[in-house]
Amino acid sequence: MNKPLRRIAIFCGLLVLALLIRDNWIQYVQADSLQTREENRRVSIERYATPRGNIIVDGKAITGSVATEGTDFKYKRTWKNGEMWAPVTGYASQAVGATQLENLEDGILTGNDDRLFFRNTLDMMTGKKKEGGSVVTTLNAAAQKAAFDGLGDKKGAVAAIDPSTGAILALASTPSYDPSSFAGISSKDGETFTKLDKNKDKPMLNRALRETYPPGSTFKVVTAAAALENGKVDGIDERTDSPDPYQLPQSTTPLTNEHGDCENANLRYALMVSCNTVFAKLSDSVGNEGMIKQAEKFGFNNAELDTPVRAAESIYPEDNRPQNAMDGIGQASNRATPLQMAMVASAVANDGKLMKPYMVDQLRASNLDVIETHEPEELSQAVSGETAQKLQEMMETVVNDPQGTGGKAKISGVTVGGKTGTAQHGLNNSEKPYAWFISYAKTSDGGSPVAVAVVVEDGSANRDDISGGGLAGPIARDVMKAVIDSKK
């Protein structure tokens, strides 16, 4: 009986061998993918096992962590003034996961980032508990508050940038939500999230970064830049050859103006009273290709603009002639995020140089050692310095001239340049228009500390009142003032 016994011994050996091979497969070859599977609760257990690192604004934490009762998750995320900061931080919920900075910088916040590995190993040896690092943002608390308070109950968004670096100073979106309201794992947290998610006002939409609007008349700044760069006008004070009303090319539709005497108006006047006819004709004479090129230099048609939270793509499309003419006044198929329009204002203020917008200044370990610092990065030279000067002159006229549409943005002792916009939308312009305002401020030393774009989706009922200057202008002014005051 010994021969079959030996074979059975080999068979038993093979059974054990099969187990050993399978074990190596799941514990070595597949280990990484099993560890990070979405079904694997250990990922979120780890995320909330230690107090999460904080997101910092102006040296103060705008987030926190509290110990919870739960067995799985030891700590829960909290936010200070969550509604105001939600468009910056995003949320980190035990029930539904994390978004925006909370998600993108999760490694630093939990302390699991590879760059913290050495430090963590040292801590482990010395018996110290692992701690999350912190994310230092570029935001300006006063500007953010001015933006959020200015929007108030209205639906809209504000984006403010430091033109010289691209640092984002304010990023507000209303209506907003408090991420603390669903940070936990209870069924109540889940219900709150579902309710917010289904709300038709979309409180969880980050309008400043992730929503595109027709830019309306604020786009005329880009059209003016294209006309100047392409030599379609001799100067900002030279008369243009513009009929009023203007017959759109290849079309029988006449385009008119809301107010002002726009026939053959010069560029400065046309921007000041926002002449549709002049800019539509200029856009047509620059041509679709030239307009796309200029828009792209300002940051349009970039699907990968990471701040590091990715902004929605602002679009200037290939269009036929009448559409392209209407694109020139921001009323056709071109669309822009509030951040994009703030970038336009910032490039003008920064002598034509467009800086890449960013909102994370530094990543720090728990002991405050700096792990990474953001270096300002030039995105493009949007227009020449000369053109930028002319655009500044024109935009400042919009604010300073008694006839200008942007008078409400004036700040005493500060030079302000701006442009209003009233973008119509909906079928046959049936819906309430969007009120826009983009502007920048220059201090006495000639530097420009802030450029801002404001959009208000639904103003009061009276159509004439929803001019960009009336609704959005004061918000832009308060934001700029807050930035300038905080620099003093």
Next chain:
Amino acid sequence: MSSTTNPSTHHTSTIGAIGAPSRRNTELALLVFAVVIPVFAYANVGLAINDEVPTGLLGYGLGLGLLAGVGHLVVRKFAAYADPLLLPLATLLNGLGLVIIWRLDQSERLQQLAKSAYGVFTPSAPKQLMFAAAGLALFVAVLVFLKDHRVLQRYTYISMAAAIVLLLLPLVPGLGADTFGAKIWIRIPGAGTIQPGEFAKIIIGIFFSGYLMVKRDALALASRRFMGLYLPRGRDLGPIITIWAVSLLILVFENDLGTSLLFFGMFVIMLYVATERTSWIVIGLLMSAAGAVGVASFAGHVQARVNAWLDPWSCYQDSDACFQIGQSIMAFGSGGVMGTGLGQGNSDLIGFAANSDFIFSTVGEEMGLAGVMAFLLLYGLIIERGVRTALAARDPFGKLFAIGLSGAFALQVFVVAGGVMGLIPLTGMTMPWLAAGGSSVIANWALIGILIRISDTARRPAPTPAANPDAEMTQVVRP
């Protein structure tokens, strides 16, 4: 074939005549390790979970040491020539099993789960220590009262009846307990649940050995040759068909692939060893394949297990079977090569049965690839010692019994570990000694007792022959 024609047994007995080493001191030295390692593991868990050496450490160490010491003394007295590895291996596995069960007792998650399901949480480790003591008592009883394993031959047919009754007990209404789909437990009021299959494993081994020893010539020789295989006569197919049918009944009505596979596999292995006919293996494989496919296409619960095995992720949210196997595989994966360290993993996410059916997942997560391989090798060593015992045994009954028990043990380890690692569909059996549950621990201690008894008989030197002046200096032939 029989031992008298095997030259190697001649050598063994001849060497035995000049004094075979009993290896009891080797066993004692190994037992020290088998007690000390779990004690360290226990301290490790306490430090990891509560930052302090557990207060029960001394008691636990003494308890395990006492069990090991009693086992050793009984072996020394009643089975002096037994295999020296079996007892230390079993002690080590039982000790580590206790530590892991105690570790899972500390899990808040499992405590809350038990409270919400049953209203009360009772730790399993103290019970398990009691079961280990009971198992060792049975081990001692086997060695003390079973002086010669061949006595068991007398009970061949009684064993068959007993085994079938035990196997079918869970189907008796009012007695069987349905736990997580498998009906392989019986509930005795006041005494908890018993898994009769674990005991049936040993008892049916007696039947198979006795039966095959008598019938093996008929099964081996009366056959026709067909396509290179010796096909048995129709009437000789009776026993294998009976066992096959019982296995299928278990599979269909008790919903347990593991038990079913275990008994059929055990029978085929023993049949092959008894007859030396490869045709039995082929027939056995064909029958189990046919049975498995047939049952899987008719029985929904078996299909669910198979689907969970094929792709646990597609049905992870909807089906408990998929959830459990998915959780188990993620526990293994999360352990990685070195594991999280005892007490620091989250294998308790599996929920119910974390310390029984899925206890090996905790080994995987907390001791890593290294720990799991070590455990598999420990089990492999037990199997190897069992097969060696079968090889060394001098009587056909002992040979068959030893290989039957070792083969069943090997299949059980494969079916359970393969199940929790996603190698084969999951079944309701438990890792010998590791898993919480009295039946398994007690039955496996008895199994080791029997293997030790057979190995003692096999290795015991033959009585010294009367001094023969003619034979002096010339008879010793070393292999």
